[in-house]
Amino acid sequence: MRVFAVAIAFSVGLLVLLGYFVPSETLLVDVRLVLVQWAVILAAVAVLVGVLNLLGVHWQKIQRRQKGGAYSILLIVSLFSAAVLGIFVGTDSPTLRFYLEAIIIPAEATLMALLAVTLVYASARLLRHRPDLMSFLFLGTAVITLFAAAPLPFGKVPPLNLLSDFLSPWLTQVFATAGSRGILIGIALGAITTGLRAMFGIDRQYGGN
Amino acid sequence: MAISSELLSAIISFLMTIFILSYLIRDNPLFRAAIYVFVGISAGYVAAVAWRQVLFPLLIEPIWTGAVFSNPAQAILLFFPLIGSAFLLTKVSPRLGGLGHLPMAYLVGIGAGVTIGGAVLGTLIPQINSTFEAFDLELAAASGRNLLLTTVNSSIMLLGVIGTLAYFHFGARLHSDGSVRRNVFINILTWVGRIYIAITFGVLFAGVYSAALTALIERIDSMRIFFNQITLSL
Numbered sequence: 001m002r003v004f005a006v007a008i009a010f011s012v013g014l015l016v017l018l019g020y021f022v023p024s025e026t027l028l029v030d031v032r033l034v035l036v037q038w039a040v041i042l043a044a045v046a047v048l049v050g051v052l053n054l055l056g057v058h059w060q061k062i063q064r065r066q067k068g069g070a071y072s073i074l075l076i077v078s079l080f081s082a083a084v085l086g087i088f089v090g091t092d093s094p095t096l097r098f099y100l101e102a103i104i105i106p107a108e109a110t111l112m113a114l115l116a117v118t119l120v121y122a123s124a125r126l127l128r129h130r131p132d133l134m135s136f137l138f139l140g141t142a143v144i145t146l147f148a149a150a151p152l153p154f155g156k157v158p159p160l161n162l163l164s165d166f167l168s169p170w171l172t173q174v175f176a177t178a179g180s181r182g183i184l185i186g187i188a189l190g191a192i193t194t195g196l197r198a199m200f201g202i203d204r205q206y207g208g209n
Numbered sequence: 210m211a212i213s214s215e216l217l218s219a220i221i222s223f224l225m226t227i228f229i230l231s232y233l234i235r236d237n238p239l240f241r242a243a244i245y246v247f248v249g250i251s252a253g254y255v256a257a258v259a260w261r262q263v264l265f266p267l268l269i270e271p272i273w274t275g276a277v278f279s280n281p282a283q284a285i286l287l288f289f290p291l292i293g294s295a296f297l298l299t300k301v302s303p304r305l306g307g308l309g310h311l312p313m314a315y316l317v318g319i320g321a322g323v324t325i326g327g328a329v330l331g332t333l334i335p336q337i338n339s340t341f342e343a344f345d346l347e348l349a350a351a352s353g354r355n356l357l358l359t360t361v362n363s364s365i366m367l368l369g370v371i372g373t374l375a376y377f378h379f380g381a382r383l384h385s386d387g388s389v390r391r392n393v394f395i396n397i398l399t400w401v402g403r404i405y406i407a408i409t410f411g412v413l414f415a416g417v418y419s420a421a422l423t424a425l426i427e428r429i430d431s432m433r434i435f436f437n438q439i440t441l442s443l
Contacts, residue, residue, distance in 0.1 A: 005310045009318035011271040016322025020330060034286065037267070039319040042312050043296045044212070044263035049309075051256040052301050071245040078249030086257020096257070098214060099250050106431070107247040110229040113425035115246040117233055118420050134407045141411025170413050178366040178410025181336050182373025182402065184265065188332035195321035197216075206313035 009172040057078065105148035141176075143167055216438070223435045226428050267293065340370050372402030373409075 012035055019032025058072035085096050123142075126135050147160070148168030156164060197203040212220075228243035228330035240425035277284045277439055285317060294311040342348070343363035381389045390413040391399070 006313060007313035009314040009321065011318070012315055013318035014320040016319055017320075020326035021240075025418055035319060035325070038290045038293065039316055040263060042293050042297060042316055044259040045294040045312075046316065047259040048256055048264075048414065049297060049300050051252050056301070056314065068241075071241055074242055075245040075249035078246045079253040082250045082253025082254045084253075086254060087260050091254070091257050091261050094214075096254065098218055099254065101267045102218040103225055103247060103250050104254065105403050106222040106225045106428075107229060107243065109429050110425045113428045114229065114232060114421075116418065116421035116425040119414070119421060134403055137404060137407040139412070139413045141408045142343055142414040142418065143337055145412050145415035148309055149415070173410055174362050174365050175369060175405055176412035177406040178369025179373050179405035180413075181366070182370045182405065183331055183338060183409065184375075184376045185370065186335050186374055188336070190329040191324050191328040192333075195325040198317050198321040199325075201220065203313075206317045 002204075005206060006204070009201065009206065010199050013195070052077070094146070141171055144171065216442070219435050219438060226279060226432060230428070264294075340367060344366075368401060370406040372398050372400075373405050374402070375399050376402030376406060 015207070016032050016035055019028050022028050055076060058075050061072045062076070079169045082096065082099055085093060085099075089095065123139055127139065144163055145168055148164035152160065196201070198205060225247070228239040229239055230391055268287065271283060271287060272291075277287055293315060296308045297312040299305035299307075300313075325330040331337075343366055344360070346359065349356055349359040378391075378395060378399075378408050380395075382392045383389055
């Protein structure tokens, strides 16, 4: 079974990879499209398996009367109501849209809003626990970028105009671009290595030691 | 008095906002209840989307309507994902879960192929090209930029790219005194790379903070509108 799994991962990975580097009119590109469509179907099934697993974990929590079981009841009821409505009535039904507008969007926006406070708290902690050159550079750049982007009530008065007209664009377009380019190239090299390790069966994320 | 769906939506939205913002005081049951409801609704919604947008039209409908039986090619194309789906569903059971390794291996293989292809064609080659294209003085002259300034800025960028990459190089050599150290040249580049990374994360932090602040202002404004609605309806 293990050898078979590695053979599947290697062969489909290689076929998809070759599909990227051959001319677009060849059979290999069609094969890649079919393989990716099967993967989309299997990924959707994997999502369902994940949701079923979530249900199972919380169902066990309720059955064993563990701490926080009342929250699990809330989760199961809300999960069932959204899933049943979505599957039988449709994802664009008014009730599901109501869930989206009344619960999902406000919750996501408020979690994002919490970040505004926690980031300030984290910055203060950073300065207290690691007051070194890198921390000052990091926070100094953040403050300069924020000030340069903010519409100040008294307008662009000297020397503040230097921030928005010279320093901030220079930091963003030269230093931050170089840094993010280096990070992106590093991520790409890491992704290639991880992908090759998965394809050759050195790392088996799909199970089987 | 009948409550309109808009008002009910505004009330629930307001409660969700207050419950989640209550986390600023400390972790509390209201925050947890809101988060569990949010996770439940989101998971149910994702499951419904996976069923309605992918599984039903691509896998179930062709079998349900019998379209697959009149077209042998489609039947062959559907056979593999159907078997794979059945194997994947065994992951729910601890006893039969081993069968799920095969479709998972398939997904990992596809993911690896797509990731490597995307990383090479979508990131590695374009980013390296952009780094060296910055030195294109003909292009700079055509767009009316100062050539000296362009060269200086491009050199600063090249140094930053190399320095940032050096920062993530963790190779070291065993020296005669028994210590494991990095090359001095790599150490200098790493120090330069740290400066660039600090500035890059500072800019990213500013972007994320702006987005978070926008969300906070939007939530506060939505609460103000809610209070106005309530006041007007009274």
